[in-house]
Amino acid sequence: MATPTTNPTATFKISDLYYVLFRHKWKIIICTMLGLGAAAAVYKLKPPPYQSRANLLIRFVISEGRSMDPGANDTITMSPDGRGATVLNSELQIFTSRDLAETVARNVGPDKVLTGISDSKSLAEATSVVRAGLFAETPRNSSTIEAYVTHPNAEMAQAIMRxxxxxxxxxxxxxHRAAGMVGEFLAQETDQLRARLTQTEEQLRAVNAKAGVVSLEASKQAYADQMNRIRDAIFTAQAELAGRISVYEQMTKLLQPAAAEATATEPAPVPPAQIEAYQRVLAQISQLRGREAELLNYFKEGSARIQEVRAQVAEAEASRQQLIAAHPGLARVNTAVVVAAGNRPGGYDPVTEGAQITALQARLKALNAQMEQVRAEAANLDQLEVSILELRRRKELEETNYRRYAASLEQQRIKEAMGDGKVSNISIVQSATPAAQDWMPLRKLTAGIAAAGLILGLAWAFLIEMFLDHSIRRPGEVERTLRAPLFIAIPRLKTALAAGKSRRKLLPAAGSKPVGDADQNAAGSGNGMSLATTELEPFHQTLRDRLISYFESINLRHKPKLIAVTGLGRSSGVTTTASGLARSLSETGEGNVLLVDMTQGQGSAQHFQRGTQIGLDQLLDTRNSAFVRDNLYVVSESSGGERLAKGLPQRFNQLVPKLKASDFDYIIFDMPPVNQISITPRLAQFMDMTLLVVESEKTDRHVAERAAELLTQAKTNVGVVLNKNNPYVPARLQQDSNFFLGA
Incomplete structure (x- = not known):
């Protein structure tokens, strides 16, 4: 099982920068040279045009208009310090406008402007040339406009700027100084406005006379006050009339029965004092009932004052009943006597009361007639109010226009008399200078082109390195990508590359034996090692030592130790690595080493044997026939990968016990490349160590990661050998390469 390794975070280091720069140095150099060449061509073939400069100082801006207020000042003075960039930007827009450029082109002459540029005499083309050659700006915290004009001709540049x-x-x-309404137009318009104003005033006086008013607002207020007074008088008369009618009706009802009884019977003898007291009570009752009727016009039925009056009426009525009970003859007292007593305090006269009621009714009729008359007059005033207000507004508008035109006419006459027309708020700080060439922008342009070549080369290099190239290239990427220990990084040797080319030239044709003079010269001279093998020998010995140390670190001491060497494609160096490892292990002199070639082409067997090759089954019977050199034996699996795949795991299970029973210390298996259908992942479970040979800059990191995962799933120890690594970075700049490459 593979030893777990830490997966360091992929951070960009200075060593990564060195690697990108030195690996793609020719791309960067070529792009830089192209940039330098383009910069030199631009500098040589496109000289800068001539420039003429000028500076203008804007102290303030005078803007004249026509205010609607005749008393207002039509001239507005604005300082650049007060409005900031607003005023200067406005002036800059005027300076850089196309209209101004067209005026300049017309004044200078289109044929002169286009001299050395075009044979045309078009004003539009000349305007475009003038405007394209103008550059103007307002420096910060300044009230000036700095401008310059460029042109291929020095004299023309100065003329255009001037x-x-x-x-x-x-x-x-x-x-900014509009001419406005001047001359005869102002005079004619003023006369017309004066005539219209006079006509409007006459119409307004006629309408006021028809309405009979001097002031519209005062008349409307007088009508309103008069209607309010009449309305109050009507309400007062109505209330008084209602009260008197109520009293009259009540007293009439009381006096009619007494008068009838007094007429039918003769009065009984009653003392005069009692009669007088009885009459006073009747008068009091009549007075209280009149008071009650009057209060009912102003208060509600259950108010306190009405209740108080009714209580007094009840007391007086009780006194009357007591007098009648004591002297029954009082009930037949003639009412005429009571009526005659009206001249005394508390007396009541029905005739007088009826006359007052008639007078109140006549008063109400007169008040209502007055109200109708006032309303008719107010309605007539309302109808004329619209005409009056419209005429007033027309008069105000015509009067305002008349005053404005009169003021404008007077101002224009003053300006004409004073000779206005000078620009005093703008000063020429620097007039048009003699034209000269400015080389600084061209130098900046050429420097930018040269830098663009370098940047393009760097961008190309980093694009390939980070996005396009997905191969494993450096030792540091192995453990970070494959999560397996890296035993050694073998560099790409020029001698090994040349030797490989020579062998490819001398390979036999199809169907012939893969043995010839070229193989004999390459592998069998002297001690059986070619020049390329000799240069790789230190790296194979280092791989041997690290492998032995690894076995000791995991306490793996049994013999023989089964080691598989496999790769991820053709020409990745698996055979060379397996052969070199077997040779270096045999040189220790501590035991025998067996190299088993499991590939289709038997590359490892051909590397050592010349002639008939010995199979694995024959080795177990005739061991000496596989002997190559001291302690080193080489055999090939003659059954081929296809037959071995079909017989797995029975065949290999039968061979493994025999191999473990042999006296070999190490058995090296040169395995086919790892892929989804190869036998290598299935045989890896029998191995003590599986070395995965990764070819630098050729093996895709994702393919290598999947291969390492397949081998790890076989529960075997996995190690990585980075082969054909190109040490682009010098040794003094790259510490990790020095360690892995043995520099």
Whole structure:
């Protein structure tokens, strides 16, 4: 089972920057050279145009208009300090407008403006050239406009700049100092307004005379007050009339029975004193009932004052009944005597009361007639009010317009007399300067082009490194991606590359034996090692030492130790790594080493044997036939990968006990590449260690990660060998490469 390793966080380090720069240095250098070449071409072929500069100081802006208020001041003075950038930006818009550019092009001449640019004499094209060559700005915390004009011709640049200043001063005056209504138009309009105003005043006087009013508001208030007074008098008369009618009716009902009885019978002899007392009680009752009728006109039925009067009536009635009970003859006393007593205090006269009721009725009739007359007069005034108000508004409007036109006419006459027309609020700080070439923008442009080449190269390199290239390239990526220990990173050797090319040139044709003079020269000279093998020998020995240390660290001491070497594709260096590891293990002299070639081409067997190859079954019977050199034996699995896959796990289960019973210390298996249908993941469960050879810059990290996961699921120890690694970064700048590559 693979030893768990920590998965460090992928952070960008200075070593990563070195790696990207040195790996893609030619891309960066080529792009940089292209940028430098383009910058040199632009600098040589496109010289800067000539420039003429000018500065204008805006102290304040005078803006003239026509106020609706005749007494208002029509001239407004605005300072740039008070309005800030608003005033200066407005002036800048005037200065850079297309209308002003067209005026400049027309004054200078389209043919002169287009000299050296175009053979055309079009005003529109000349305007576009002038406007494209103008640059103007307002510096911060300043009240000036800084402008310059560019043109291929030095004299024309200065002429255009000079004309720009003159045209701007005229345009400024036209915009801010409006001529307004002048001359005969003002005089004619003033006369017409005066005539209309006179006509409106005559119409207003006629309407007022028809309405019979001097002041509309005072007349309306007088009618309202008069109607209120008449209404109050009507209400008072109605109340008094109702009270007198009620008293009259009540007293008539009381006096009629007494008068009839007095007429039918003769009065009984009653003492005069009692008769006088009886008459006083009757008068009191009559007076109280009249008071009650009067109070009913102003108060409700159950009010306290009405209840008090009724209580007094009840007391007086009780006194009358007592007098009648004591002297029954009082009931037949003639009512005429009572009526005759009206001249005394408390007396009641029906004739007088009837006359007063008739007078009140006549008064009410007169008051109602007065109310109708006042209402008719007020309605007539309301009908004329609309005409009066309309004429008043027309008079006010015509009077306002008349005063405004009269003031404008007078102001225009004053301006004409004083000779107004000078621009005093704008000063020319710097007139149009002689034209000169400004090389600074071109230098900045060329520097930017050169820097763009470098940036393009860097962007290209980082794009490939971070997004396009998904291969495993460096030792640090192995443990971070595969989560397996890295035993060694073997560099790509130029000698090994040349030797590989020579062997590929001398390979036999299809159907012939894969043995020839080239293999003999490559593998059998001297001690059986080629020049490339000799250069790789230190790395194979290092792999051997680290593998032995790994077995000791996990306390793996049984013999033989089964080690599988596999990869992820062709030419990844699996055979070379397996052969070199077997050779280095045999050189320790501590035991025998067996190399078993499980691949289809028997590359490991061909590397050592020349002639008939020995199979794994034959090794167990005739061991000496597989002997290659000191302590090293090489065999090939003759059954082939296809037959071995069909017989798994029976065949290998039968061989493993025999192999473990042998006297070999290490058995190295050169396995086929790992994929979904290969036998390698199934055989890995029998191994003590499975070395996965990853080819730098060729093996996809996702494929390698899936292969490591397949081997880990087989419950075997997994180690990684990074082969053909390119140490792009110099040794003094890359510490981790020095460690893994043995620099």
């Amino acid at each position: 004309e720009y200043v003159n045209a701007y001063l005229k345009r400024h005056q036209e915009i």
